[in-house]
Amino acid sequence: MCYFITKIVSLQIGLAMKKTSLYNAHERAGARFVDFGGFLMPLQYEGIVKEHLWCRESCSIFDTSHMAKFILKGKEAASELGGIVTADVKNLSEGRCRYCFILNEKGGVVDDAVVYAVSPEEYMLVANAGTKEKDIEWISSRLAKAELTDADTFMDKIDVQGPLSADVLRDVLGTDLSGLSFYGFGSYSVMGSGCIISYSGYTGERGYELYTKREKTEEVWESLLRDGRVKPAGLGARDTLRLEAGLPLYGQDMDEDTTPLEAGMKKFVDFSHDFTGRKALEAKQPEKKIVFLLSSSRQSPRHGHDVFIGGAAAGVVTSGSFSPSLQRGIGIAYVNAGVDSGGARVSTGTEGGAKIDCSVITKKQLFAMVKTSCGKN
């Protein structure tokens, strides 16, 4: 069996790869590691399904320190960054963050990121780990006056996600986050050190992202873990959670040949300001469109499967997995823009291989089903 068996990372590879400051804590917790974006990251601890369901019901913590964190400073920071990303940075209020895209001239996604307005002259940009070098080159070559700093030298990131996350953070760290609205953030004192906390995440659950100073990261992580409501979750559960919430993953569901409009992300493109890629987005007809798939069985559509409508190939699956909440396969796919996909019955698979029967649903329908099923569990 197992043509596609997951490769266990060997020690030799491990030595060449980057580790986050929580690596030893993950090892102590019995994590299984995986190469992600050049980092040796925890794939899972006790198992993806258990970790996934725990996050939907209680509170999970994720080490996301591998993500690229930049700081941009200067009087021109807002206008210069605004020209690079799809968010209207100049009009982003202090204490607010926004999901956005860095686009190329063709309107394709160079990376997706979250921009934080720390002050009128300081912004934080959080992007993907695997694209960090590309981002630095892209951004720095487009800045005239603003100063770009790599915050990964001193800052880590812990995601605290799940319905009990606010209670846990209040009880364990003493941070009262009741005043934060969704995509709001503030600077809090955590373990005697400044920590940015935003009400945001990548799971579909209520949750927070903590930007800790490196010397405090392990202490924060271990303190949270001592609370009985909290368990660690790895990248495996992070992937199934984001897929159930219909959130695309850069490099898999979006790339430089995909526009945010094709990815169904129009609301994160602010056309009231000027940015690289805008002209192409306005001029270009989308060539493909994103759809969400629900398998009729436990069998899952998989990354790389073709999508067949009425027997004809009409697209490709970019993400697919078993949904622990729905106990069925789910996926994200792109189909040709002209295809009428609303409610369509499709199948996925390889040419000549077995086919997996799926229906096309909306992102909203998918997550509504997930929330309903969690309520029942």
Place this chain on the structure above:
Amino acid sequence: MEVRKGLLYSKEHEWVKIEGAKATVGITEYAVHTLGDITFAELSKPGTDVAQFERLGTVESVKTASDIFSPLSGKISSVNGKLAESPETLNSSPYGDGWLVKLDIEDKEEEKKNLMTAEQYEEYVKTL
């Protein structure tokens, strides 16, 4: 990780237990550990003739789908029906309740040469 004595093993991590003209096939603890939570199993139907190392079915975990190959040739006499409802049985009992299929086999001395003993498989896994 347990490698059960008395079974024969394939490089693709299937095991086979031979009892006269009957053989039981499953996947090893190494395989289920590597796959993680198993969420789906689909196997060829009883009555199907399979050749050695021919595809016998598919096992899916949360993250991935893997083909299962028959370690010996034979006719499938029964399929573990429990796996359709409870594929996680493969994780909890890969050498017991998580068996995949039973085969009617004939003399397999030649085919057995293509398989490993428990000791050989244990050494093989160490090299992966």
